[in-house]
Amino acid sequence: MAEASRARTAGGRDGGHGGGHGGGHGHGHGHAIAADTDRRYLTAALALIVAFMVVEVTVGVIAASLALISDAAHMLTDAMAIVLALVAMRIAQRPPHGGFTYGLKRAEIVSAQANGITLLLLGGYFVYEGVTRLVAPPEVRGALVVATGLAGIVVNLAATWTLRRADRSRLHVEGAYQHILNDLIAFIATTVAGAVIWATGWNRADAVAALVVAGLMFKAGWGLVRDSGRVFMEAAPAGTNPAEIGRRTAALEHVVEVHDLHIWEVTSGYAALSAHILVRPGADCHQVRLAAERLVREEYGIEHTTLQVDHATPELLTIGRDTPHCADPHGPAHRAGPAAGSSDGAGEDGRPAR
Incomplete structure (x- = not known):
């Protein structure tokens, strides 16, 4: 007896062979309207992220702040995550053809896994940089860090609120959301570190904040890799x-x-x-x-x-x-x-x- 065939496309039909x-x-397949709505939310969040990222890179270099630069790098991956999600949504909507009997729906899962791996790699890099700066901390301009961090909190709150309205049950949307949410927490940690430096002159607070952000990256990245891996392994x-x-x-x-x-x-x-x-x-x-x-x-x-x-x-x-x-x-x-x-x-x- 041949194994029961995989699920059919919309409008399955009844039939039997040999008594079966x-x-x-x-x-x-009524996801088109929801996908268009999610696309608008993702695009709005992307515009906010890119605009602020340019400002943060500039201030991070001037203030010599690893926490700000790590936030800026994280924002770059945020932007990449959103772009990947947008591309995956477009690809996944293509109808089945040829050997792709399900279409290209798993492009969304590829996007989620790429976002997860990116978070893990970035976390590793910032652990290295954070430990290095704990050993030999540079001078950090705390006032600039606080001002930029507060602005980043506002921007990321807006972006997080925007993506919360999208369908986060879709892994590629959840991947983009986790990037933005981690960036929001990173800005809060950066602002606290900047305030500590500004008030006490303890420059190692900047490295500590970067290590906290790295830990959050590991947690979110592993969750995305694990969940997308389950789909790829057909669990x-x-x-x-x-x-x-x-x-x-x-x-x-x-x-x-x-x-x-x-x-x-x-x-x-x-x-x-x-x-x-x-x-x-x-x-x-x-x-x-x-x-x-x-x-x-x-x-x-x-x-x-x-x-x-x-x-x-x-x-x-x-x-x-x-x-x-x-x-x-x-x-x-x-x-x-x-x-x-x-x-x-x-x-x-x-x-x-x-």
Whole structure:
């Protein structure tokens, strides 16, 4: 038995071959309006960031402040992050064609991962520079640092507020937002450091602020790399329990077994599921498929499904035994309990009973 095919594009159709019944709900593609709104928010934030970055570089050089220069460099990556997000949004909206049967939706995930890696690299650089300046601190003009830091707080508050209104469930938007949010916190740390230097003359406060910013970069960068990596590795969406879904599907009326269950994310907010479901002889395969689709849609928010439903035969029930139904069975088989009309039970972990 060939593995159930991946989720279809919008407007899936019903059909069957050799007793199998496949079905799918098309993924909602009504993201065009939301994408246009997000694009406006991102563009507005980009304009704020670029305008202030030029000012900050100039003042940072004059004041000899590593904290200001690190903030300016961070703002440059902010701008790059927003540009990447804008480009990814444009690419991801292209329709499927050729071998790209999902289109280029994962361009958004590439953008998020690039932003995460950039934050990690910048964090490493500023750790090095911060430690160096702790050992041999230069003279820093605290008053200039405070004035520029306060202005930066205002600018980044405006940019952060703008991006908070965008759809942050999309990883590429969240990546840009994390850049801006970290920059806001960095400006607060820089302003505090400038005030300390201005009041006490302790120039190492500038390096301490840079190290604090580096720590925040590591935290945000790792989160983006981890979350985008889950999508690339086709893991189930965070918070989704495939074993639970398998058990609940197997508990539906007339279902004998569920196997080859796959749940993955095409891109942020676009989950898909495929599975092979075996039902008791004489049961209505179409009704079982509809019940399974309703379960995963209403309980787990998964609208894009491809389900192959067959009547159970002795041959198909040999999955996981000496003669499996295919050469490479994928994952556990979830069996119905005795109340559902099966003599085979399944353990709590979803493995087939032996």
